[in-house]
Amino acid sequence: MPETTPDRRTELLAAAIRLFSDRGYEATSVREIADALAIQAGSLYAHIETKEDLLWQILTESADRFFAAIQPIVDSKLLTLERIRLAIAAHVKVITDSTAAAAVYLREWRHLSEPRKSEFAGRRDAYERIFRDLIRDAIHEGTFGDFDEKFATLMVLSSVNWIYQWYRPDGPMTPDEIARRITDLLFHGLKRAGS
Amino acid sequence: MPETTPDRRTELLAAAIRLFSDRGYEATSVREIADALAIQAGSLYAHIETKEDLLWQILTESADRFFAAIQPIVDSKLLTLERIRLAIAAHVKVITDSTAAAAVYLREWRHLSEPRKSEFAGRRDAYERIFRDLIRDAIHEGTFGDFDEKFATLMVLSSVNWIYQWYRPDGPMTPDEIARRITDLLFHGLKRAGS
DNA sequence: CCTACCGATCGGTAGG
């Protein structure tokens, strides 16, 4: 992004996030993105090198946000269960802060070309690994039951990642409330206690 | 689809499912679909009217499969909890029978134009409603705890719908095994019993 | 099902 002011860069990324999440990366033309900024299509290339660069920047910044949100929690000295609880809440917060960015992060990475696609997959796997290690610890400690740790991790992440599909900022639940309910359900299950 | 033999139609849908799930609807060209059938791009239009028709047929047939799988279970006289268990297993089975079709069903419907998009959304909502009604019954009966029924439904469906992302037919778990573990986790939670 | 083709739009560039 040669010679672009920070503000302009933010605007550009915000426009691309909104369009990529609404219509998908492939269905979004560079002309639509340019329109959103009220500039000509050709002028876009004063700010970016290719359309894919734009996707790449969105994805890497999203990945950064997820890592930054959970890292201090994971590194803390809290009990495993508490770290899981807080990591889920932090993850939920990143999604609810921008469901559009989360949608692009979770859905549009397939349109990266190599080697970026593999690099992205590596970072995503590393992130999942952090959750998996927490869950493994909880199982080994006996806090969690004797579940397959990979399977349990997939369940946790699928529950939290689905949020971008239905969360609305003007809905009845705050991000913390959502995290609390998800955690409660994941920890204790749907069945009435004692049944 | 004028004058197309059943076999040819099946081939065509199968090719489109594979390509739409791999690259996405927008990123798939009619020429790629034609190539997969070893015919010319123009010849495709002896079988379809538009590219979107192809997507529409895939989506409606997928929806039909989901409904057909759970309807007899929901209509049965079994206990609510057992109906939920079996409905989850049936849903999982539809996904594992073709993760590619499930991927198109869950991801590509946004590329429909109106009024088809709204019609699709209506059917999908009706399907979710069936699960929600089952869960509501379980809550009212006291079999499940006093959860928000909408939220509980979202949790259940997000867990089962995420499967298409990671299930591999040559993996260690059978579809029934997956359903059993998901149900167990959803019903009883991750925490060790009694903790 | 093929050949030959259509107008529209795509991502991107040169020169200012």
Add this chain to the structure above:
DNA sequence: CCTACCGATCGGTAGG
């Protein structure tokens, strides 16, 4: 950041 433009590819059609 604009004007003017590029070759490539898009979904789709006519006529056989």
